Amino acid sequence: MKNSKLVFLIVCALLLLANCNNENIEINKIIGKWQLVKGNSLMNGGDYLIDSENQRIEEYTENKERILYDYLGIETGRASYNITDSNITIFGKNLNGEEWENDYEYWFKQDTLVIRYDGGFEYYDEFFVQID
Incomplete structure (x- = not known):
């Protein structure tokens, strides 16, 4: 027993x-570097390609930091993030000390990261491919 x-x-x-x-x-x-390659907005007629100069890169690190780069790979910003299995929260502090926070739904479609920007009445999705 x-x-x-x-x-x-x-x-x-x-x-x-x-x-x-x-x-x-x-x-x-x-975790890794992701490059924006496509968007989707029902208000703008569905899928649309992103011009190369607007294909920003987002890097998510193991120590919960999100680093933004322009299409040339030049760093343009840093923030912290928290993540669950369906939401990612990006947060930080402005130079004037004001704290901010944005919450997004995300998922993976095969090897593509999809992040939804929801404005309430309308939303759009951005599609990222991993580059690193």
Whole structure:
């Protein structure tokens, strides 16, 4: 009886650990550099390509920092981020000390990162491919 309880507890612990690892793998997929390649807006007629000079790069680091670059790879901004399995929150502090925060829904479509910018009445999606 004691052995069966021990085996049951070990199996439960292993299942719990395996489930946590799967969530971390999905969240960790965002780590790296992502280049904007396409957008989608129902108000503007669906999918649209991004001109090369507007193909910014977003880098998400393991230490929860988001770094923005222009299309040439020149850094243009930094902020912090928190992430769940469906939302990413970008936050920081302006030079005047005012704190700000933006919350976005995100998901992966094959190997493409999709971020939704929701304005309430309308929204648009941006599609990023990993470059690093």
